[in-house]
Amino acid sequence: MATNPVYGSNFPDPAVLEVDGTYWAYATKNRVEALPVLRSADLVRWEPLGDGMPELAPWVEPGLNWAPEVAVVGERYVAYYTAHDRATDLQAVGVAVSDTPHGPFRDDAERPLLVQDTEGGSIDASPFTDADGSRWLLWKNDGNHVGVDTWIYVQRLSDDGLRLEGEPSRILKQDQEWEGALVEGPYVWPHDGRYYLFYSGNAFASDRYGVGYAVADSATGPYVKPQDGPIMVSNDVAAGPGHGMVVERDGRTWYVHHAWPPGAVGEPEPGRQMWLTELVFDPAPDGGPDVPRFLGPKTDLDLA
Numbered sequence: 001m002a003t004n005p006v007y008g009s010n011f012p013d014p015a016v017l018e019v020d021g022t023y024w025a026y027a028t029k030n031r032v033e034a035l036p037v038l039r040s041a042d043l044v045r046w047e048p049l050g051d052g053m054p055e056l057a058p059w060v061e062p063g064l065n066w067a068p069e070v071a072v073v074g075e076r077y078v079a080y081y082t083a084h085d086r087a088t089d090l091q092a093v094g095v096a097v098s099d100t101p102h103g104p105f106r107d108d109a110e111r112p113l114l115v116q117d118t119e120g121g122s123i124d125a126s127p128f129t130d131a132d133g134s135r136w137l138l139w140k141n142d143g144n145h146v147g148v149d150t151w152i153y154v155q156r157l158s159d160d161g162l163r164l165e166g167e168p169s170r171i172l173k174q175d176q177e178w179e180g181a182l183v184e185g186p187y188v189w190p191h192d193g194r195y196y197l198f199y200s201g202n203a204f205a206s207d208r209y210g211v212g213y214a215v216a217d218s219a220t221g222p223y224v225k226p227q228d229g230p231i232m233v234s235n236d237v238a239a240g241p242g243h244g245m246v247v248e249r250d251g252r253t254w255y256v257h258h259a260w261p262p263g264a265v266g267e268p269e270p271g272r273q274m275w276l277t278e279l280v281f282d283p284a285p286d287g288g289p290d291v292p293r294f295l296g297p298k299t300d301l302d303l304a
Helices: none
Strands: 015-019 022-026 036-040 047-051 060-073 076-085 090-098 122-129 135-141 151-157 164-173 183-191 194-201 210-216 239-249 252-260 273-282 291-295
Touching: 015 060, 015 239, 022 060, 060 090, 060 122, 076 122, 090 122, 122 183, 135 183, 151 183, 164 183, 164 194, 164 210, 183 239, 194 239, 239 273
Parallel strands: 210 239
Antiparallel strands: 015 022, 022 036, 036 047, 060 076, 076 090, 122 135, 135 151, 151 164, 183 194, 194 210, 239 252, 252 273, 273 291
């Protein structure tokens, strides 16, 4: 039987992409690699492949590459990632391109795709392609970095995924007690004609970190939080679970996320490990939108 964590070394803010039956995972930088990459045939056994972005963009100050997510756009793979912008001295979102899912991803731009220099910077970019083919980017302004509100934003992407179009919209902020000073790590998942926005709240290096959700009738909102608490929290096997994304395998739905070992929150070793937690949707008793529920985190996985 497969067990959690599915990757026991430090692999924060994981994102997974499936390509022709092979899974590729990407994460926040480690001590050596700006964009760590793993490969798996089954979501549970992972092979490290090294650095997917060995050469940094001209605008990047090395050392603070975070939370990459990769989308397939035509014949190319487009990575949206966070890094430190030399010009503003803030975190910013960049976009890099590769011919393969494992890289090397290249960003030759002189400036980042996005940096909100009046709102603390921009982090945690997450691409979403709607059923009509329209492309969107979600992210968070790094407001807790400068003591202002954190908002989840959404904005249209060009068809090639390399440019933002139109104006950004604010769709969610921290307004519940459990979220503390921030919301972050957005990921949109369509289900039964609606759009579910999973996000994390509170401080990542604490056992108060968890996952909440909001729901909307369109990718751009308006989003509503149906309940006043998180739907994934720390337990006796995983502390501070969160900052994840959704993936399907064999008709089942999984949330790929990180968590600390209990008793080692904030410690450099082993760090934030990669977990799989099954996600199900229960019918709402009032006939409203289905209610997402996580079956865990738990160590045993009913997954071959």
